[in-house]
Amino acid sequence: MTDTANPGVKQVFQLKSASVSMTALELHYFDNDDFEATLRDKISQAPGFFKDIPIIVSLEKYEGLDSELDFFKIIGACRRHQIHVVGVRGGNDDQRRLARGAALALLPGNSHRDRTHAPDSAAETPEAGGAKAPEAPAANAGEPAPARVINQPVRSGQQIYAPEGDLVILAPVQAGAEVLAAGNIHVYGPLRGRALAGIHGAESARIFCQSLEAELVSIAGHYKISEDLQDNGWKKAVQIQLRDDLLVVTPLDKA
Amino acid sequence: MARIIVVTSGKGGVGKTTTSASISTGLAKRGHKTVVIDFDVGLRNLDLIMNCERRVVYDFVNVIQGEASLNQALIRDKRVDTLYILPASQTREKEALTKEGVEKVINELSETFDYIVCDSPAGIEHGALMALYYADEAVVVTNPEVSSVRDSDRILGILQSKSRRAEMGQDPVKEHLLLTRYNPDRVEKGEMLSVGDVEEILAIPLLGVIPESQVVLNASNQGLPVILEAESDAGQAYDDAVGRLLGEDREHRFMTAQKKGFFSRMFKGG
Numbered sequence: 125m126t127d128t129a130n131p132g133v134k135q136v137f138q139l140k141s142a143s144v145s146m147t148a149l150e151l152h153y154f155d156n157d158d159f160e161a162t163l164r165d166k167i168s169q170a171p172g173f174f175k176d177i178p179i180i181v182s183l184e185k186y187e188g189l190d191s192e193l194d195f196f197k198i199i200g201a202c203r204r205h206q207i208h209v210v211g212v213r214g215g216n217d218d219q220r221r222l223a224r225g226a227a228l229a230l231l232p233g234n235s236h237r238d239r240t241h242a243p244d245s246a247a248e249t250p251e252a253g254g255a256k257a258p259e260a261p262a263a264n265a266g267e268p269a270p271a272r273v274i275n276q277p278v279r280s281g282q283q284i285y286a287p288e289g290d291l292v293i294l295a296p297v298q299a300g301a302e303v304l305a306a307g308n309i310h311v312y313g314p315l316r317g318r319a320l321a322g323i324h325g326a327e328s329a330r331i332f333c334q335s336l337e338a339e340l341v342s343i344a345g346h347y348k349i350s351e352d353l354q355d356n357g358w359k360k361a362v363q364i365q366l367r368d369d370l371l372v373v374t375p376l377d378k379a
Numbered sequence: 380m381a382r383i384i385v386v387t388s389g390k391g392g393v394g395k396t397t398t399s400a401s402i403s404t405g406l407a408k409r410g411h412k413t414v415v416i417d418f419d420v421g422l423r424n425l426d427l428i429m430n431c432e433r434r435v436v437y438d439f440v441n442v443i444q445g446e447a448s449l450n451q452a453l454i455r456d457k458r459v460d461t462l463y464i465l466p467a468s469q470t471r472e473k474e475a476l477t478k479e480g481v482e483k484v485i486n487e488l489s490e491t492f493d494y495i496v497c498d499s500p501a502g503i504e505h506g507a508l509m510a511l512y513y514a515d516e517a518v519v520v521t522n523p524e525v526s527s528v529r530d531s532d533r534i535l536g537i538l539q540s541k542s543r544r545a546e547m548g549q550d551p552v553k554e555h556l557l558l559t560r561y562n563p564d565r566v567e568k569g570e571m572l573s574v575g576d577v578e579e580i581l582a583i584p585l586l587g588v589i590p591e592s593q594v595v596l597n598a599s600n601q602g603l604p605v606i607l608e609a610e611s612d613a614g615q616a617y618d619d620a621v622g623r624l625l626g627e628d629r630e631h632r633f634m635t636a637q638k639k640g641f642f643s644r645m646f647k648g649g
Contacts, residue, residue: 279533279535280530299529300529
């Protein structure tokens with residue numbers, strides 16, 4: 125994407141593609157007092173996280189009347205808490221016209237979003253035992269996202285998701301369970317279920333486990349199923365990484 | 380306050396009702412006032428195994444819906460007088476078991492009983508969730524084969540996340556593994572998972588191993604909790620399990636194949 129038409133001349137700016145993960149405020153209805161109260165409550169749970177963050181208002185779950193939707197009030201309330209509303213996602217034509225009137229950017233709200241964010245909702249199923257996914261991912265720039273640490277076995281049917289950083293599991297991951305992380309996955313026990321590391325595309329992510337018995341392992345979308353894992357490192361302590369678009373399994377004692 | 384124990388498994392046909400009958404009978408025989416509740420609405424079995432099917436007038440759902448009092452619905456066991464049975468409804472929908480209704484009944488039972496044993500239906504649907512929701516302890520009944528182990532693992536996950544203790548953030552439900560239909564001969568031949576295999580996969584403490592036995596089937600057919608067959612190995616194994624449930628330290632038995640001696644081979648015994 126880098127513009128190289130005139131290499132000799134220093135340009136005012138360059139346009140580059142960027143993908144930024146942002147917090148969406150999923151609006152169900154709008155009432156100024158309720159909105160302020162809820163916002164204050166959320167912020168009190170994680171004051172550091174919300175300071176000076178950009179936010180988009182998602183209208184896909186909006187059930188209130190269009191006439192009640194006052195973006196100026198929403199922006200004002202957020203601004204009072206140092207939150208910057210930058211755009212809206214989804215919504216019908218009337219709602220989007222209101223948003224444009226408030227100088228907000230319009231982002232498409234299509235099914236694509238549901239797909240890419242699917243793990244988000246999955247992590248919130250009540251069955252994902254143990255601690256819940258942190259509601260507020262670390263925002264302090266420069267500080268690495270905290271790893272999510274799980275002490276209990278991840279049982280069949282459970283799904284554990286670390287949306288920002290690494291996932292560390294100090295117990296078995298059972299057959300029929302699924303663990304997902306934006307970063308690395310460490311399993312200090314047998315890995316019998318599915319492990320998906322680098323789910324946002326981080327190709328440097330790795331999977332470590334004490335005994336490889338997995339149904340599936342995946343890094344940045346490149347995966348191997350149990351059948352293809354039998355020959356190398358099966359039931360041994362291994363690390364799995366991506367090299368030239370190939371998943372490579374290395375026993376840890378040879379690493 | 381009563382201790383609430385759910386007998387559950389995920390998979391059907393592994394011996395939940397047999398186990399519920401024997402554990403509740405064992406607890407009652409030791410003098411603890413015990414009630415066993417059949418949560419399997421529509422597939423009522425516990426009353427058959429406890430041999431009280433001819434004395435069922437009102438059931439669990441009647442009590443929940445206020446059509447009968449607990450005293451009207453509870454059936455007193457004829458063999459052990461500290462044991463009561465609350466039968467399931469055979470005609471209602473399982474949705475009749477509401478969380479509030481079950482709680483009301485369990486709270487009322489808690490006032491007078493020492494132990495409440497909840498016999499869960501198979502599966503992970505509503506009835507099973509209701510049976511485990513209020514549990515303090517869980518006896519996870521597992522057969523030594525992979526599908527049963529997998530389903531037990533699933534139910535353990537549900538105990539960790541969907542029980543009242545999990546939702547309230549209290550101490551987790553205390554989990555016990557009860558391995559049933561265990562046949563050491565077949566384990567030796569590699570046809571069954573061993574105790575060690577199952578313990579290793581499920582990673583919860585072992586409450587007991589019940590050997591596969593014709594006695595279990597016969598007892599069920601006669602409406603006799605097998606724990607009362609005190610001479611049989613299965614009966615003794617259940618008695619050990621109840622002892623361990625109460626904190627006694629008992630050595631595990633019936634886990635190795637009996638070497639058939641010359642005489643027993645001659646007379647086809649053992």
